[in-house]
Amino acid sequence: MNLQGKTALITGGGGGIGGGLAQAFAEKGMRLVLADIDMAHAREQAAQFGDDAIAVALDVTSLESWAAAKAVARERFGQVDVLCNNAGVSQPRAPLDQVPPDVFARVMAINVTGVYNGLVTFAGDMRERRSGHIVNTSSMNGLIPFGTFAAYSGSKFAVTAMSEALRDELAPFGVGVSILFPGLTRSRMSLGDADAGFIPREVIEAGMMEPVWLGRAVVRAIEENNLYIVSHPEHRAHVEQRLRHVLAAFGEPAQPGYRGHTRGGPVAT
Numbered sequence: 001m002n003l004q005g006k007t008a009l010i011t012g013g014g015g016g017i018g019g020g021l022a023q024a025f026a027e028k029g030m031r032l033v034l035a036d037i038d039m040a041h042a043r044e045q046a047a048q049f050g051d052d053a054i055a056v057a058l059d060v061t062s063l064e065s066w067a068a069a070k071a072v073a074r075e076r077f078g079q080v081d082v083l084c085n086n087a088g089v090s091q092p093r094a095p096l097d098q099v100p101p102d103v104f105a106r107v108m109a110i111n112v113t114g115v116y117n118g119l120v121t122f123a124g125d126m127r128e129r130r131s132g133h134i135v136n137t138s139s140m141n142g143l144i145p146f147g148t149f150a151a152y153s154g155s156k157f158a159v160t161a162m163s164e165a166l167r168d169e170l171a172p173f174g175v176g177v178s179i180l181f182p183g184l185t186r187s188r189m190s191l192g193d194a195d196a197g198f199i200p201r202e203v204i205e206a207g208m209m210e211p212v213w214l215g216r217a218v219v220r221a222i223e224e225n226n227l228y229i230v231s232h233p234e235h236r237a238h239v240e241q242r243l244r245h246v247l248a249a250f251g252e253p254a255q256p257g258y259r260g261h262t263r264g265g266p267v268a269t
């Protein structure tokens, strides 16, 4: 997709990675709808881009809120060509059974249902127009989970899986889907986790990536219609290790003599 003059709606647009997406899209001459539950931060981001950006109030957990944000975007810029489901929240580190129910529910509501709500609001229009692109922000933890971060990792695995399935569903209509898998990136979320002592000192000392570089990687992925966007390749060995373990479990069928069959082809890439 050629991005010049197109409109992007970015959820979590007032945040760190949302701001990086906005900056990279602005470099391509796009118009921006920065949607966030925190209007002060969304307005602050939007102010950098003059008439080409607006801040819109959005709670991604509410379909009514999505409908209202869509109406504002349409009124100002017409159709939304690129949807970035990027809003997300972290969790205090704790064994899964010790994560309070309200914390677990909030992580799922924002990180998973929030993405679903965005799709419900915009995918149909894109399918009808036979054009558009959806970028869902997962996480490196949407490929490699670790203990004490299970709720967040579970939510991000859900984003990964939904996005891969959505890619299959929308490809016949000329609509692209990409998944962003950030590692540590400068934002209020990561700085908050660092302040709380949730991120090991040596990881922080190695440095955080600046969000605009993730934005530029997303721009390239949309232009080339790539599914996976890996900004932090230092995690490759961990991903390989996990996949090796999964593949190592594929041995003989549990039932002797069972043949089975594969349905369809591999995941679209």
Ligand SMILES: NC(=O)c1ccc[n+]([C@@H]2O[C@H](COP(=O)([O-])OP(=O)(O)OC[C@H]3O[C@@H](n4cnc5c(N)ncnc54)[C@H](O)[C@@H]3O)[C@@H](O)[C@H]2O)c1
Binding pocket: 011, 012, 013, 014, 015, 016, 017, 018, 035, 036, 037, 038, 041, 058, 059, 060, 061, 086, 087, 088, 089, 090, 110, 137, 138, 139, 140, 181, 182, 183, 184, 185, 186, 187, 188, 189, 190
């Ligand atoms: N920063 C990192 O190191 C990192 C790493 C991997 C993945 N991520 C993911 O990147 C995405 C962006 O996070 P960030 O790091 O920029 O953090 P951030 O806290 O700076 O930004 C997140 C934004 O989401 C908004 N938000 C929270 N709840 C919302 C809701 N219900 N409705 C609408 N907006 C809401 C917040 O107000 C905030 O502006 C998240 O999905 C996060 O999980 C971040």
